[in-house]
Amino acid sequence: MSVLYLVISSLLLGMLVGKYTSLEFGNLYELMLYLLIFIIGIDIGKSRGLREELKRLGKMALLLPSATVVGSLIGGLLASILLKVPPKWGLAISAGFGWYSLTGPLLANYSPVYGIIGFLANLTREILTIIFYPLAIKRIPKEKAIVMGGATTMDTTLPLMVKFGGTEITLLAFVHGFILTAIAPFLIPLILQLL
Amino acid sequence: MNIFIPLILGIFVGYLLRDRIKFSMDRPMSVALLLLIFFMGVEAGRVEIDAPKLLISSLVFASFTILGSLLIALLGVRE
Numbered sequence: 001m002s003v004l005y006l007v008i009s010s011l012l013l014g015m016l017v018g019k020y021t022s023l024e025f026g027n028l029y030e031l032m033l034y035l036l037i038f039i040i041g042i043d044i045g046k047s048r049g050l051r052e053e054l055k056r057l058g059k060m061a062l063l064l065p066s067a068t069v070v071g072s073l074i075g076g077l078l079a080s081i082l083l084k085v086p087p088k089w090g091l092a093i094s095a096g097f098g099w100y101s102l103t104g105p106l107l108a109n110y111s112p113v114y115g116i117i118g119f120l121a122n123l124t125r126e127i128l129t130i131i132f133y134p135l136a137i138k139r140i141p142k143e144k145a146i147v148m149g150g151a152t153t154m155d156t157t158l159p160l161m162v163k164f165g166g167t168e169i170t171l172l173a174f175v176h177g178f179i180l181t182a183i184a185p186f187l188i189p190l191i192l193q194l195l
Numbered sequence: 196m197n198i199f200i201p202l203i204l205g206i207f208v209g210y211l212l213r214d215r216i217k218f219s220m221d222r223p224m225s226v227a228l229l230l231l232i233f234f235m236g237v238e239a240g241r242v243e244i245d246a247p248k249l250l251i252s253s254l255v256f257a258s259f260t261i262l263g264s265l266l267i268a269l270l271g272v273r274e
Binding site: 038 | 200201202203204205206207208209210211212213216220221223224225227228229230231232233234235236237238239240241242249250252253254255256257258259260261262263264265266267268269271272
């Protein structure tokens with residue numbers, strides 16, 4: 001539990017620094033992300049029984065991303081009804097699956113306001129996943145709780161899931177995020193053009 | 196897809212050194228995770244938020260997409 005407090009403290013401290021200072025960290029965020037992914041890679045590489053793990057993933061590797069797509073779109077549609085936002089924007093925002101750096105600029109091409117909402121909503125999804133994943137897995141299976149993170153489970157939220165869910169969910173989380181990362185860049189423009 | 200380079204490199208290094216790496220990767224992972232989250236917080240803090248309405252909308256969208264995903268996963272995915 002102490003790690004969770006450190007995670008939340010780290011996030012809040014970062015937000016305060018970002019809001020109230022003009023400190024520049026360059027591309028340290030990306031470098032840290034690559035370092036983490038590298039460490040995770042080492043962890044996977046040195047673990048034995050990788051082949052058995054991949055076999056064990058089986059249909060879950062496809063079912064979980066499908067659940068995330070359907071669930072996110074239903075959630076986005078309900079949110080748009082609640083907020084009285086046109087459904088196509090609600091669906092497009094939710095089709096980002098947490099990938100805020102893609103969703104924001106993509107939506108901003110069509111509407112600056114929805115671009116900002118798309119960015120913030122998907123950033124918030126990532127932040128909520130960081131805060132609530134460790135709590136959620138106390139009540140629901142840790143494999144199914146992966147869907148919370150959407151596309152971010154292949155990078156930014158992957159270390160957190162591995163930390164709290166265990167090394168055994170690394171591949172499942174990565175494959176889940178990878179599939180959604182491949183879908184989002186096609187699905188968002190498709191929704192905006194078709195609806 | 197730059198993310199694949201460190202991942203594949205890490206898997207390769209880990210596989211090659213699997214008999215030599217005796218320590219747990221838990222601690223380096225925790226340190227790197229905390230730093231990553233700090234820098235993510237910095238990025239989030241820099242976003243100018245003028246309208247509370249935008250914040251509420253974002254929170255509603257984020258919550259509903261997470262809950263929707265969880266609901267479908269819990270109801271529809273069987274292990």
